[in-house]
Amino acid sequence: MSLLFAILFYVAALVLVVGVAYRIREFARTPAPLLIPTTPAPTSTGGVALRMAREVVLFESLFKSNLWIWAFGWLFHMGLFLVLARHLRYFTEPVWSWVALIQPFGIYAGFAMAAGLAALWARRFLVERIRYISTPSDHLMLALLLGIAATGLAMKFLMHTDIVAVKAFFLGLMVFDIQPLPAHPGLYVHLLLVALLMIVFPFSKLLHAPGIFFSPTRNQADNPREARHVAPWAAKLEQQ
Amino acid sequence: MAAPDAKPKVEAPAYREFPTIPALQPEAMAGSNPYVAADKHNEAIGFPGALVEGWEQKAIAKMGELLGKYRSLRVYMDSCVHCGACTDKCHYFIGTGDPKNMPVARQELMRSVYRRYFTLPGKLFPGLVGARDMTKDVLDDWFRYYNQCSECRRCSVFCPYGIDTAEVTMAAKEIMHSVGLGHKYVNEIIGKVHKIGNNLGLPGPALEDTLQGLEEDVKEDTGADVRYPLDVKGAEVLLVTPSADFFAEPHVESLIGYGKVFHAAGISWTLSSAASEAGNFGMFIGSYDQMRKIAMRVREAALELGVKRIVVGECGHAWRVAYSFWNTLTGIGAGANDPFAVELQKQLDPNYKQPSHICEVTWDLIRQGRLKFDKSANDHRIITFHDSCNVARGSRMGDDPGGQFDIPRAIIKAVANNYVEMARGTTREKTFCCGGGGGLLTDELLDLRVKGALPRMEALKAVADGKGVNFMATICAICKAQFTKVLPFYGFKMGMVGGVHQLVSTAIQLGNEQ
Ligand code: SF4
Ligand code: SF4
Numbered sequence: 001m002s003l004l005f006a007i008l009f010y011v012a013a014l015v016l017v018v019g020v021a022y023r024i025r026e027f028a029r030t031p032a033p034l035l036i037p038t039t040p041a042p043t044s045t046g047g048v049a050l051r052m053a054r055e056v057v058l059f060e061s062l063f064k065s066n067l068w069i070w071a072f073g074w075l076f077h078m079g080l081f082l083v084l085a086r087h088l089r090y091f092t093e094p095v096w097s098w099v100a101l102i103q104p105f106g107i108y109a110g111f112a113m114a115a116g117l118a119a120l121w122a123r124r125f126l127v128e129r130i131r132y133i134s135t136p137s138d139h140l141m142l143a144l145l146l147g148i149a150a151t152g153l154a155m156k157f158l159m160h161t162d163i164v165a166v167k168a169f170f171l172g173l174m175v176f177d178i179q180p181l182p183a184h185p186g187l188y189v190h191l192l193l194v195a196l197l198m199i200v201f202p203f204s205k206l207l208h209a210p211g212i213f214f215s216p217t218r219n220q221a222d223n224p225r226e227a228r229h230v231a232p233w234a235a236k237l238e239q240q
Numbered sequence: 241m242a243a244p245d246a247k248p249k250v251e252a253p254a255y256r257e258f259p260t261i262p263a264l265q266p267e268a269m270a271g272s273n274p275y276v277a278a279d280k281h282n283e284a285i286g287f288p289g290a291l292v293e294g295w296e297q298k299a300i301a302k303m304g305e306l307l308g309k310y311r312s313l314r315v316y317m318d319s320c321v322h323c324g325a326c327t328d329k330c331h332y333f334i335g336t337g338d339p340k341n342m343p344v345a346r347q348e349l350m351r352s353v354y355r356r357y358f359t360l361p362g363k364l365f366p367g368l369v370g371a372r373d374m375t376k377d378v379l380d381d382w383f384r385y386y387n388q389c390s391e392c393r394r395c396s397v398f399c400p401y402g403i404d405t406a407e408v409t410m411a412a413k414e415i416m417h418s419v420g421l422g423h424k425y426v427n428e429i430i431g432k433v434h435k436i437g438n439n440l441g442l443p444g445p446a447l448e449d450t451l452q453g454l455e456e457d458v459k460e461d462t463g464a465d466v467r468y469p470l471d472v473k474g475a476e477v478l479l480v481t482p483s484a485d486f487f488a489e490p491h492v493e494s495l496i497g498y499g500k501v502f503h504a505a506g507i508s509w510t511l512s513s514a515a516s517e518a519g520n521f522g523m524f525i526g527s528y529d530q531m532r533k534i535a536m537r538v539r540e541a542a543l544e545l546g547v548k549r550i551v552v553g554e555c556g557h558a559w560r561v562a563y564s565f566w567n568t569l570t571g572i573g574a575g576a577n578d579p580f581a582v583e584l585q586k587q588l589d590p591n592y593k594q595p596s597h598i599c600e601v602t603w604d605l606i607r608q609g610r611l612k613f614d615k616s617a618n619d620h621r622i623i624t625f626h627d628s629c630n631v632a633r634g635s636r637m638g639d640d641p642g643g644q645f646d647i648p649r650a651i652i653k654a655v656a657n658n659y660v661e662m663a664r665g666t667t668r669e670k671t672f673c674c675g676g677g678g679g680l681l682t683d684e685l686l687d688l689r690v691k692g693a694l695p696r697m698e699a700l701k702a703v704a705d706g707k708g709v710n711f712m713a714t715i716c717a718i719c720k721a722q723f724t725k726v727l728p729f730y731g732f733k734m735g736m737v738g739g740v741h742q743l744v745s746t747a748i749q750l751g752n753e754q
Contacts, residue, residue: 130323212401
């Protein structure tokens, strides 16, 4: 079993890294021929960085748009962020001090994440407009994330597993030295779902995470009169 | 698609007591039938005359090409999470309740096809991710619903990733054009701009007559010799304005106003018969090529006439193209170091923004104290301002972000005493489209246009009833034409809409007053 999970995680990590790198390269390589920032927009690069930071950290546009989605979405994402940070302790020895510091918060974050997900999922059933646009894969994605959160929390509070051994397994994985993984059904399910999430990432709407950094309406400075901006394929038109 | 003589039924929705989000009415607008362009109109602008053999594969190939050329399209196809934040932001959804007018659903018309042909899950499990084959039904839905998007970008303000449905609509239109499915209204107009020089098909001599008539009218009204010059070489300013300004009401009142401003400030200016149109419908169909060709007329006119400044009149999408795209397309701007753009940029005066909006020109002159006004001349008006979508969300004026909101308002307040704002959430970057933008300003879509105007009409009604507003100023030719037509459906007088320079024109002192 340990070997199976080891292989699974190597594959998942490979798909995630190569897949996302490939998609990012695609985003980066595709030219943006016209300046289309949604105005009013910052006029300088520094301003753009600030706008992007507000979008990524605070979900500024979503806040302006819909307070419910913002509240649940933000709760989920910030929860997820803290939970991920908390999990760094399985990959570092000695554990970084800031990771140690946030351990207790990580637990609340786990609940916040699950609550946010559940609320977002409820909206997919309860709000007619969102029900209309939801596809089966939207529901499955929420089920997957909620499953990860639920199994994780269950291991913390209901059916403990040997986390020292889990840590040894992951530290081992990182140096290609496969250690035994505790035989624990909750853990198996948790890890299976995580691996699945890593594998679907590059093929799914989870691409919104890198996508936002490449969104021309958000990442372009509003300076078209001051600087000339021509994409390579468009410049060719001028040589004809 | 219905025969061109089928009369569309036009109904204004009732004002809502509380502007709640409408319940879905699936297929409410499925009967909206934009007229298909005839072969001669398609061919005149370089597209196949009618739906081509094997259009399915050709459409997919075109989509692939666009995904490689436009980062916006590529990123937006992949990034939507179906969060639903945009679902209630589109005026056409608010006015019609048709779920396919929710921005995300409009994108999904294309995204479902994108998934099927360009993503692994869509190829393997189409049902799971909502992927669809490119069929005639899908194409018909595209033609119907991409012609129910005014490319106003309101949804992009609210999307957490800035997904701009206008970009998707433009791409869809480009794909449809490439396989021979064009919209009659827009393609006819693009044909006219190339053949005659403007969207309305007004030939040079007629234009000259019109302008002469204006000079006489203004002389009669004011006693001043205000000139409306055409094709004057060596003038300082080339004014490029929407052709509706030459004779449509209330547009012409603003043209009269521009002339008075230049006259009062002593600036020599000219119009150009070759570039007698600021509008650029190339943008509406997402065609870089057409947009560039149409914009190039302005570059050529500027070089030919040897002007130092290029100024754009009151037109929303034209200002977006001019402000955001002209430098890219034609080199009208600054900061270039390639020979093509430098040729023009060394002729233009670097002390002015190139191009400038007429409101920037007027506001600068006001600040310099070079214009005098009798504000009381506008006292019969209680004025509000409708932000036009392309100006609001696709351009700027002045030096600071948001100048596109502040400068027109500052002008109004400088020339009139009674100014009232409409409700927040309906102005500035959150403004609602008039309902007629994006190439939809045509009679067969009147029902859609009337319904799409609902949110703006509600905001106007609130200030008309509450504050006595009787004039809605705007700086867009399409807004003016659209409101003139739809205001009566909502119980307003059509003369209630007009330009900012119409107000300037009313109050400006031309130096010969006693
Ligand atoms: S761009 Fe405007 S018209 Fe088009 S979907 Fe978005 S809000 Fe609606
Ligand atoms: S707001 Fe953006 S991410 Fe959310 S459904 Fe609309 S387009 Fe998709």
